[in-house]
Amino acid sequence: MTAPPSVDTPRTGPPAPAPDGAPPGGPDRPWRGQRALLGHLRPQRWRMAAGVALGLVGSVMGLAQPLAAKRVMDDMGRGAPAAGPVLVLSLLVVAGAALAGLGYYVLQWSAESLVCTARSRLTDRLLRLRVSVVEGSEPGDLISRVTSDTTLLRQTAPQAVSAAVTGTLVTAATVVMMGLLDAVLLGVTLAVVAFVGVVVAVVAPRIGRATHGTQEAVGRIGAALERVLGAFRTVKASGAERHEAAALLREAERARRTGIRAAAWEAVSATTSAVVVQVSFLVVLGVGGARVASGATDVSTLVAFLLYLFALAPRIGQLVEGVGQVQMGAAAAVRIAQAEELETEEQEDDETENETEDVTRAPLSVSFDRVSFAYRPGLPRVHHQVSFSVPARGLTAFVGPSGAGKTTLFSLIERFYEQDSGRVLLGGEDVRQWPLARLRASIGYVEQDVPVLAGTLRDNLTLGTPDPGAGELARVLRLARLDLLADRLPDGLDTDVGHRGSRLSGGERQRVAIARALLRRPGLLLLDEATSQLDAANEAALRDTITDTARHTTVLVVAHRLSTVTTADRIVVMEAGRVRAVGTHAELLERDALYRGLASTQLLGP
Numbered sequence: 001m002t003a004p005p006s007v008d009t010p011r012t013g014p015p016a017p018a019p020d021g022a023p024p025g026g027p028d029r030p031w032r033g034q035r036a037l038l039g040h041l042r043p044q045r046w047r048m049a050a051g052v053a054l055g056l057v058g059s060v061m062g063l064a065q066p067l068a069a070k071r072v073m074d075d076m077g078r079g080a081p082a083a084g085p086v087l088v089l090s091l092l093v094v095a096g097a098a099l100a101g102l103g104y105y106v107l108q109w110s111a112e113s114l115v116c117t118a119r120s121r122l123t124d125r126l127l128r129l130r131v132s133v134v135e136g137s138e139p140g141d142l143i144s145r146v147t148s149d150t151t152l153l154r155q156t157a158p159q160a161v162s163a164a165v166t167g168t169l170v171t172a173a174t175v176v177m178m179g180l181l182d183a184v185l186l187g188v189t190l191a192v193v194a195f196v197g198v199v200v201a202v203v204a205p206r207i208g209r210a211t212h213g214t215q216e217a218v219g220r221i222g223a224a225l226e227r228v229l230g231a232f233r234t235v236k237a238s239g240a241e242r243h244e245a246a247a248l249l250r251e252a253e254r255a256r257r258t259g260i261r262a263a264a265w266e267a268v269s270a271t272t273s274a275v276v277v278q279v280s281f282l283v284v285l286g287v288g289g290a291r292v293a294s295g296a297t298d299v300s301t302l303v304a305f306l307l308y309l310f311a312l313a314p315r316i317g318q319l320v321e322g323v324g325q326v327q328m329g330a331a332a333a334v335r336i337a338q339a340e341e342l343e344t345e346e347q348e349d350d351e352t353e354n355e356t357e358d359v360t361r362a363p364l365s366v367s368f369d370r371v372s373f374a375y376r377p378g379l380p381r382v383h384h385q386v387s388f389s390v391p392a393r394g395l396t397a398f399v400g401p402s403g404a405g406k407t408t409l410f411s412l413i414e415r416f417y418e419q420d421s422g423r424v425l426l427g428g429e430d431v432r433q434w435p436l437a438r439l440r441a442s443i444g445y446v447e448q449d450v451p452v453l454a455g456t457l458r459d460n461l462t463l464g465t466p467d468p469g470a471g472e473l474a475r476v477l478r479l480a481r482l483d484l485l486a487d488r489l490p491d492g493l494d495t496d497v498g499h500r501g502s503r504l505s506g507g508e509r510q511r512v513a514i515a516r517a518l519l520r521r522p523g524l525l526l527l528d529e530a531t532s533q534l535d536a537a538n539e540a541a542l543r544d545t546i547t548d549t550a551r552h553t554t555v556l557v558v559a560h561r562l563s564t565v566t567t568a569d570r571i572v573v574m575e576a577g578r579v580r581a582v583g584t585h586a587e588l589l590e591r592d593a594l595y596r597g598l599a600s601t602q603l604l605g606p
């Protein structure tokens, strides 16, 4: 074996995830949430503006209705024909209601579009996350960011926008009218109302923090549920339902507490604004009365001013509520932004989407050249200067004690992780030079754990090979000894196999995974303990299939049961992250004590 020259490469892996597995970042960067919220709103700004404008016109028509009604009554009182005013009033009623309804619809429509964009962007990113990032995160928490946080965003965005636009416009117009009536009284009013601004400035961040806390707790509920439902039988068999339910309840309680805290702060700001408006009314009454007495203004101006002040009150309430909605939306936007900041795999596969068309079906050689690797900085190394070469075609087996680093070899070939130093070569080319999509499309991989997804048998087989053709499907079903199963199932290939294939036996799940990998006609087939759960007859049959496949493809297998690999072209013995020996079964029995030990414990002689 000639080892290719070594090139030490710096570690380019992702940064370590946050210690609790949560996406990095926090709500504390100033205005981060508001900026993120604006980022979500921006693409919908015109549609939202249209919705708000329609609503505004509808409200103005509503305001004009009393005047039109007055006109109808006046005309009727005078005995004049009232058909015209009645028509105008009817138009105002119908058009006002229709426009207000249309405005609401357009606003909600834009909110749905906004949240759909957020969800698709987030799911797209989540599917492109690095394996290490997902393994360091809580899937349930990530899911809650796509579901619960985007829903909160959807609920708060229209109210926030409508409150900001309508509240600001109407407040500004009212203030102008008040200023025209009596500038001194306006000054007095603004001085009192400014207090609301101070309260809101103090309270708003607290609403944001409490909402963030609630959403964090909801995320942890998702994570705890995922943990329980992901190992449901184990939880039940261990009688751990109560214990796990208690953990869920603790998080639900935490969500309740932070939710109540947010509600309390909202109540504080709403009550303050209501009280301040009342106080401003009394102050204006007092100061205005004094001004009337001194002749600085007249009674009708004071009355008109007070009427405007009454009209202003709900607008101030709307603005205060809008600020609360913005804080809630911002809390959701921060959590969405945190998930969007998680490190994804390189974007190259977007740019070269048709690279997958160019899949390598020809057998691929594999070489490890002095590869060293640790899963994370600070963790012990799993591989120490691992070197071996496997030619294109043929069956190569990796054996060795548990934890020796066999599965990790496959993770480095698939580039789920990147080595700290040394090179991994596929078809003579560094795997880092391969476009990622093409690299993975050229490999068939059967992983050690639960390699079946929810859905039908057909969905599972065609994952990654969408239209294989009936003949090809029948071929792999036969090769993986699944043809009888497919005939037996009630809906054949369209039978639902349950969550993680729970309606299949362990051996059937393994055969499904093998069939799926074979369907790709890969240049390299990686099988990690792929036949460990098969009965003797099926295992023998699958062994023949694998041996046959290895005639035209490179096949690497990890096996604990040596009986499955004694006929391999070469066997690589690994121990504690190092390659100990390479040879055939017979050679290793003679040369390697560890292998001999493994063989004798498994009752395999020379």
Ligand SMILES: Nc1ncnc2c1ncn2[C@@H]1O[C@H](COP(=O)(O)OP(=O)(O)OP(=O)(O)O)[C@@H](O)[C@H]1O
Pocket (backbone or CB within 6 Å): 135, 375, 376, 382, 400, 401, 402, 403, 404, 405, 406, 407, 408, 409
């Ligand atoms: N995602 C991970 N993060 C951190 N450490 C890991 C990770 N996966 C595996 N390890 C560690 O790396 C070492 C090698 O694991 P690996 O799965 O490659 O061993 P293996 O030889 O395939 O073992 P087995 O035969 O039991 O499957 C083990 O000590 C394991 O604890």
